[in-house]
Amino acid sequence: xxxxxxxxxxxxxxxxxxxxxxxxxxxxxxxxxxxxxxxxxxxxxxxxxxxxxxxxxxxxxxxxxxxxxxxxxxxxxxxxxxxxxxxxxxxxxxxxxxxxxxxxxxxxxxxxxxxxxxxxxxxxxxxxxxxxxxxxxxxxxxxxxxxxxxxxxxxxxxxxxxxxxxxxxxxxxxxxxxxxxxxxxxxxxxxxxxxxxxxxxxxxxxxxxxxxxxxxxxxxxxxxxxxxxxxxxxxxxxxxxxxxxxxxxxxxxxxxxxxxxxxxxxxxxxxxxxxxxxxxxxxxxxxxxxxxxxxxxxxxxxxxxxxxxxxxxxxxxxxxxxxxxxxxxxxxxxxxxxxxxxxxxxxxxxxxx
Numbered sequence: 001x002x003x004x005x006x007x008x009x010x011x012x013x014x015x016x017x018x019x020x021x022x023x024x025x026x027x028x029x030x031x032x033x034x035x036x037x038x039x040x041x042x043x044x045x046x047x048x049x050x051x052x053x054x055x056x057x058x059x060x061x062x063x064x065x066x067x068x069x070x071x072x073x074x075x076x077x078x079x080x081x082x083x084x085x086x087x088x089x090x091x092x093x094x095x096x097x098x099x100x101x102x103x104x105x106x107x108x109x110x111x112x113x114x115x116x117x118x119x120x121x122x123x124x125x126x127x128x129x130x131x132x133x134x135x136x137x138x139x140x141x142x143x144x145x146x147x148x149x150x151x152x153x154x155x156x157x158x159x160x161x162x163x164x165x166x167x168x169x170x171x172x173x174x175x176x177x178x179x180x181x182x183x184x185x186x187x188x189x190x191x192x193x194x195x196x197x198x199x200x201x202x203x204x205x206x207x208x209x210x211x212x213x214x215x216x217x218x219x220x221x222x223x224x225x226x227x228x229x230x231x232x233x234x235x236x237x238x239x240x241x242x243x244x245x246x247x248x249x250x251x252x253x254x255x256x257x258x259x260x261x262x263x264x265x266x267x268x269x270x271x272x273x274x275x276x277x278x279x280x281x282x283x284x285x286x287x288x289x290x291x292x293x294x295x296x297x298x299x300x301x302x303x304x305x306x307x308x309x310x311x312x313x314x315x316x317x318x319x320x321x322x323x324x325x326x327x328x329x330x331x332x333x334x335x336x337x338x339x340x341x342x343x344x345x346x347x348x349x350x351x352x353x
Contacts, residue, residue, distance in 0.1 A: 003178035009034035011143050011179050012102060012150050012166070013042070016074050018181050019151035021100070022048035023073040025062035027055055027081060030114040031170035032104035035076040056081045060088030067097035068208040070195030072154050076102035078170075079120055080111060083128060089163055090129025094210030096194075096225075098157035100150065101135075102166045104173035107333035115333025116170035116256060121310035124167045125284040132222045134229045136236055137165045137283040139254045143177040145281075151184045156236065159187045160228055161194075167283055169306065171256045171335070232285055239287035243269075244276035246297050248352075249345055250323075252315050253304040254280045257336060261304055264341045275345060280311075288318040298323060299352045302344065304336055305329040 006014065013035045016024075024039040036052065043050045053059035059075050066073040077085060082103045092099060105120040107113040122128075124137045136156060140146040146168065153164040196206050212218035240258075243265050244250065253261045258279045265275050278294070280287050301323050303312050309327045316325050328344040330336050 003180045005176055005178050006143065007034060007174065007176050008143050008146060008168070009104065009173040010038045011147050012076075012168070012173075013038035015147040015150040015181065016100065016154075017042060017046060017048070019154040019184075020072040021074045021154065022046065023066040023071050024048070024075065025051050025053050025059040025066070025073070026075050026077065027053050027059050029078045029081045031106055031116075031173050032076050032078045032102065034173070035102060035104070056084035057088065060085040060092070063099050064088060064092050064095070064097060067092060067099045068095070068196050070192040070197050072098075072158075074100040074102065076104065078104050079106045079108050079117070082120065082123060086123070086128035087130070089135065090127070090131055090133055091210050092163050093127075093133035093135065093225075094131065095208050096161040097163075097208065098154075098161050099163050100153045100157055100166065101163055102150070103168065105167070105169045107331070113333045114170065116172075116306060116335065117331070117333055118169060118255060118257065118306040119308075119310065119331065120167065121283065121305075121307060124165050125286070125314075133225065134232070134284060135163045135165050136160070136232055136285070137167050139167045139281060139283050140172065141255055141258045141279065143172070143175065144179050146172060147179045147181060148184060151181075155184070155187045155189070158189045160232060162228065167255070169256055170333075236282060237285045237287045237289070238281035239290045240277070240279040240281060241290065241293060242277040242279065243274075244278075244293075244295055247274040247276035247295070248297060248299050249302055249348060250276045250278050250294055250298050251302045251304050251341070251345075252278045252280070252311065254283065254311070257304055257306055260336055260338060261341065264338045264345070267338060268342060268345065273345070273349070286314045286318065291318040291322075294323075300324045300326060300348050302326045302328060302348060304341055306335060307331055
């Protein structure tokens with residue numbers, strides 16, 4: 001299959017349609033606007049429906065309704081827009097409805113700026129809404145990986161009856177790279193016998209709900225949800241280990257930042273300095289077991305992020321005291337440069353020797 005040069009946001013939207021998405025509800029916000037623009041133009045060509053809602057709150061509740069009917073549905077936004085959707089995401093998770101949510105993040109807090117950021121790590125991985133719930137979070141580093149993960153996200157969402165988040169950033173959304181739309185592995189999906197798609201005179205009406213006024217019943221529901229999240233932890237963790245053999249430092253980075261780190265690794269290798277990369281592809285479930293594969297040559301871990309250090313807690317939990325954990329980051333839409341990361345690596349090594 002021939003590759004096509006596409007902008008990230010448009011590639012994500014095209015992948016969603018190829019992944020079976022037939023309903024999209026959203027509201028404009030930079031830097032993800034090309035996603036709803038593409039959907040507005042292309043969804044109708046495959047018999048789908050695009051609605052620009054009056055707000056992010058309206059959009060996520062439209063997602064709830066479409067997902068409840070059993071349809072494949074997606075919404076997208078950027079940072080403050082995702083924040084507005086959090087109550088609805090909690091409702092969707094509580095009602096066990098499958099959907100895909102794309103966050104092309106920007107600098108914050110507040111309105112912040114429109115440049116790329118990873119400052120939504122807490123929001124995406126901890127669940128910005130209320131209650132005991134989780135969403136599976138993919139963090140692609142290339143446009144091809146974005147396309148592949150978006151298509152698979154619909155399968156995963158249906159498999160677990162749960163929202164799946166694609167955590168990108170403004171650079172992923174706005175850059176252009178060649179992509180191809182390959183067939184992805186299909187899962188054996190359970191029947192959607194829970195969907196509110198009409199009784200057709202063959203069954204009692206289905207009711208979709210996240211309200212449990214009996215606390216014992218709600219607790220039972222929450223523990224059943226946790227069993228589902230535990231299965232995700234067991235089966236859905238993904239990560240990349242790069243250049244770890246004989247490395248002295250492992251840099252932990254994801255998404256766009258990991259691309260900068262690979263450049264750093266290449267530059268330092270010419271100076272005889274061995275550095276490896278551990279790249280989480282799922283931000284939740286976090287790849288804690290990947291840290292067990294780190295070789296004995298490692299002297300320290302370095303978290304590199306486009307934030308003030310939101311991933312450090314997860315790294316420290318996974319490291320479990322086995323290595324010192326350092327941090328280098330930029331915030332507000334600033335992207336870490338190879339030179340700055342190289343200097344940080346050398347500073348750590350000077351302190352370790």
